Amino acid sequence: MFNVKCIFLILFIPFAGCTSRYHFDPENTISVQPVPKELTNSIRIEKQTLTFEEKKIASECDYDLYDVFISKNDEVITNLRWYRSKRAKKNPRPVDFIWPILAGKRMIVANLYAANIFAPIGVDSIIIRQNQKLFKTNPPRPPKDFIDFNQETVRHLLRAKHWAEQKKLFDQNRFGITGTSYGGILTAVCIPFTRGFASYKIVMGAGGIPNILNESVEIRVVRWRKKMLEHIAQQIRSQRTPVLKEDYYNNIDVHEKKILDDANSQLQQGLKQIEKWDPLYLAQYTIPEKTAMIVTLCDYHVPTVNQKQLWKKLGRPETLFVNTGHFTLAFAYFQVKSFLKEMAVRHYELDK
Numbered sequence: 001m002f003n004v005k006c007i008f009l010i011l012f013i014p015f016a017g018c019t020s021r022y023h024f025d026p027e028n029t030i031s032v033q034p035v036p037k038e039l040t041n042s043i044r045i046e047k048q049t050l051t052f053e054e055k056k057i058a059s060e061c062d063y064d065l066y067d068v069f070i071s072k073n074d075e076v077i078t079n080l081r082w083y084r085s086k087r088a089k090k091n092p093r094p095v096d097f098i099w100p101i102l103a104g105k106r107m108i109v110a111n112l113y114a115a116n117i118f119a120p121i122g123v124d125s126i127i128i129r130q131n132q133k134l135f136k137t138n139p140p141r142p143p144k145d146f147i148d149f150n151q152e153t154v155r156h157l158l159r160a161k162h163w164a165e166q167k168k169l170f171d172q173n174r175f176g177i178t179g180t181s182y183g184g185i186l187t188a189v190c191i192p193f194t195r196g197f198a199s200y201k202i203v204m205g206a207g208g209i210p211n212i213l214n215e216s217v218e219i220r221v222v223r224w225r226k227k228m229l230e231h232i233a234q235q236i237r238s239q240r241t242p243v244l245k246e247d248y249y250n251n252i253d254v255h256e257k258k259i260l261d262d263a264n265s266q267l268q269q270g271l272k273q274i275e276k277w278d279p280l281y282l283a284q285y286t287i288p289e290k291t292a293m294i295v296t297l298c299d300y301h302v303p304t305v306n307q308k309q310l311w312k313k314l315g316r317p318e319t320l321f322v323n324t325g326h327f328t329l330a331f332a333y334f335q336v337k338s339f340l341k342e343m344a345v346r347h348y349e350l351d352k
Contacts (some may be wrong), residue, residue, distance in 0.1 A: 099183030207280030
């Protein structure tokens with residue numbers, strides 16, 4: 001007997017993979033802005049002191065798989081997973097740096113891109129792995145930590161780029177980045193620091209990090225938001241109760257409402273600090289013809305409205321609009337695969 005969920009899936013699945021395509025129009029875009037030296041000079045890496053180690057861990061039909069460790073003073077500071085394509089027609093070859101979902105250890109989607117999309121067409125992939133927990137809740141990471149996280153993200157990419165530049169195997173004129181979800185956000189953040197790259201592919205990335213952190217229904221974000229408000233409220237409560245004394249307990253509802261309102265105000269002020277490291281601000285430095293996006297039209301995890309805001313700020317690049325939510329993008333896997341493959345072929349000039 002069919003239940004409501006089965007009926008919903010039967011009705012929804014035929015429409016879930018529906019897509020529409022926006023083709024980049026050079027007459028309807030932004031003018032490219034020069035990147036200020038103050039911005040690029042704000043992020044530095046330790047080129048002279050870095051050492052590299054590569055370890056082959058597997059071999060498949062389309063690629064060899066390596067772990068790459070970048071160290072400083074015998075301490076590993078950046079981990080990479082390298083998919084070396086066996087299908088490259090000639091060297092030097094293009095390479096795509098990939099940000100995983102949540103920019104962490106969850107590499108299912110990143111592995112899928114590397115193994116099933118890029119390796120078969122002769123593009124190497126380098127997945128950048130981070131060990132930091134972005135939405136830490138015990139104690140919750142304050143908003144300013146998102147700035148530190150984004151800046152450290154750029155450093156990881158620049159170290160990976162430096163490693164790749166040491167290898168004659170790679171064509172330095174055909175480097176690119178692909179990122180999904182928060183990895184898509186990080187792809188946009190990295191654009192000003194990689195203006196020489198040939199390709200930026202942003203999947204479900206968005207701008208307006210403060211709004212995303214306020215509105216997202218992603219369980220980790222909701223949990224972080226709740227814990228952050230509780231943490232700030234407890235700090236305010238600890239400061240006020242000794243002063244208010246009995247009046248606090250006699251009018252506890254009034255004072256608690258004020259405490260929670262003030263806690264939310266403090267959180268919003270903290271989130272506002274992120275603006276200079278937000279994709280909506282950094283998007284002005286993009287080169288639209290080198291950029292491509294996939295936007296999910298029913299997304300409440302990385303809200304669709306924020307994805308569209310970033311699309312406009314990036315100069316309306318070539319885009320695949322998909323009629324799914326965040327996780328149901330899987331229903332449109334073949335359309336996504338075809339689009340990313342097409343963009344890689346175009347940006348890396350694989351058909352020449």
